[in-house]
Amino acid sequence: MLAEWRQIAINLYDQVVAAGQPDQVVRKALAAGHQEAGQDIRQDIRPESFSAILAVGKAALGMAQAAYAEGVRVAPDRALIIAPAHADSDAGTNPEAASDQHPWPVILSSHPVPDHQSLAAGVKAAALCQSLTADDHLLVLLSGGASALMVNPNPPLTLADKVLLNERLLASGGDIHQINAIRRLVSQIKGGRLAAMAHPAQITQFIISDVEDDELASIGSGIMAGDPVPLSDSLALIKTLGLADYPFMEAFIAHLEGGKLQPPLSPDEAVFDHVKSHILASNRQVVHAGLITSNNMKTATALPPDIIELPRLSGEASHMASHLATLIKSSISSSGGSSGRPVIGITGGETVVSLPSDHGLGGRSQELALAFALAMQDADIPWLILAAGTDGRDGPTDAAGAILDSQMELDILAAQTALLRHDVWNLLNRCGGLFRPGSSGTNLADLVVIMAG
Incomplete structure (x- = not known):
C-alpha cells in the first residue's frame, strides 16, 4: 500500500509541475486560446509587436524558448535572458541546449545567494531598459528566483554587502513579502525602478508566480511593479528582521534619510500606466x-x-x-x-x-x-x-x-x-x-x- 501511495504522491507532484511548465503557459498566452478575466489577451498582444525581451527567473530559459517558438523575434542586442547556473541537461533548463531554440544572450547567475554574475545581470538589465523609447514594446518573462539572479544594490551598498544581507534575510524567518520589501528598498532595479528606466516604452509582463496571493511587488521584488509598503514600514522591518546593526545598513539608512537615495516607486506612479501584467501560472x-x-x-x-x-x-x-x-x-x-x-x-x-x-x-x-x-x-x-x-x-x-x-x-x-x-x-x-x-x-x-x- 505505501509503495502505491508513494507513486501516487510522486505522480501528483509531476502533474502539478507539468501544469506550470513555462513552454505550455507562455505558448498558450501568445496563441489564440489564452483567456484571462474573460478576455483573450492575444487581442492586444501579438508576438511580432515586441521589440525587446527580458526574461529572468528559474523558468527564464523555458519561457524565452516558448516565446521564440511562438514568433517573438527580437534582435540579440535587444534581449537578455537571466537564469540560474544550476541547470540540468534538458532544453528547458540548460542554456547550451536552449541556445538552439533562440538566439538571445544568456547570463547564468546564482540562487538563492547572488554572485558577481547576478550583479552583471542587473547592470545589463538596467542598460537594456534605459535604451528603450516610446516606440518600443518590452516583453518581460518573470518567474521566481529573480530577486537573487539579478541584483544592483543602491550605493553605498556593495555586492558583498548585498550577499551578506541576503543570507541574513533568508535566515531571518521573515515571509517572502517582508524579505522582498527589504530587497526593493536596497535595489536600484527593484520596486518598479526598471519600469521607470524603460519609460515611456510599453511593457507586457508574463509571470509564473511563486508568491502567495500573486502580489506583483513580491514576485522578483517587483522589477516592473510599484512598492505598496510605506517607506516607514520598510525601515521598521530592518529592525524587526535584525538587520539594523550591520554598519553597511546604518550607512544605507543615512543615505536614504538624507535624501541621497530615492525610495521605491509607489504603485500609483504614472510609469505603471505603461505596464500590463498577466499571471500565467501560480x-x-x-x-x-x-x-x-x-x-x-x-x-x-x-x-x-x-x-x-x-x-x-x-x-x-x-x-x-x-x-x-x-x-x-x-x-x-x-x-x-x-x-x-x-x-x-x-x-x-x-x-x-x-x-x-x-x-x-x-x-x-x-x-x-x-x-x-x-x-x-x-x-x-x-x-x-x-x-x-x-x-x-x-x-x-x-x-x-x-x-x-x-x-x-x-x-x-x-x-x-x-x-x-x-x-x-x-x-x-x-x-x-x-x-x-x-x-x-x-x-x-x-x-x-x-x-x-
Missing part, C-alpha cells in the same frame, strides 16, 4: 489542478480516497508540520478510520525557517516533512508525506524536498536534534528520505501531498 492554480486529479483517482483498496484541501503553507516549517499532522489525525478519526477510505491531503505555499549562524544543511520542505514524521509517531495508521519545492530544489541542496512514510525507521532523538540544528539533509540522506526529481524548469513555490488511513 501555486494556487496548480494545487487546484492536483485536487482535480486526486478526485479522479482510485487506489488498490477499491475505495476512492477522501480528498482534503489542507490549509495553505505559511509560518515556520516545523509548526506548520505539527498543524498538518493534527488535521490528518483528526480527519482519519472522524472519517477515514470508520469508512476504511484513505485520506489524501494537498496544499501549497511557502513556509519559513529561522536559522542560527551555526546551522547545518537542509531546506524548508525537508524540515516540514521530518517534523511531520515526528508528529505522526503516535498515530497507529499508515501515512506518507511528500513535501517539495516545485522548482526541484529545496534550499541550497540537491533535493527538492523529502518523501517519508510510517514504515521508515526513524531515530527519534537524531531527528529532533537535526531539526534543532537545522541539519536535516544529512539525516534524510542516510535514511533514504530525500526526494530528488531534478530541476523542473519552473517555480511555483512548494507542494505537500499527505496520504493516510
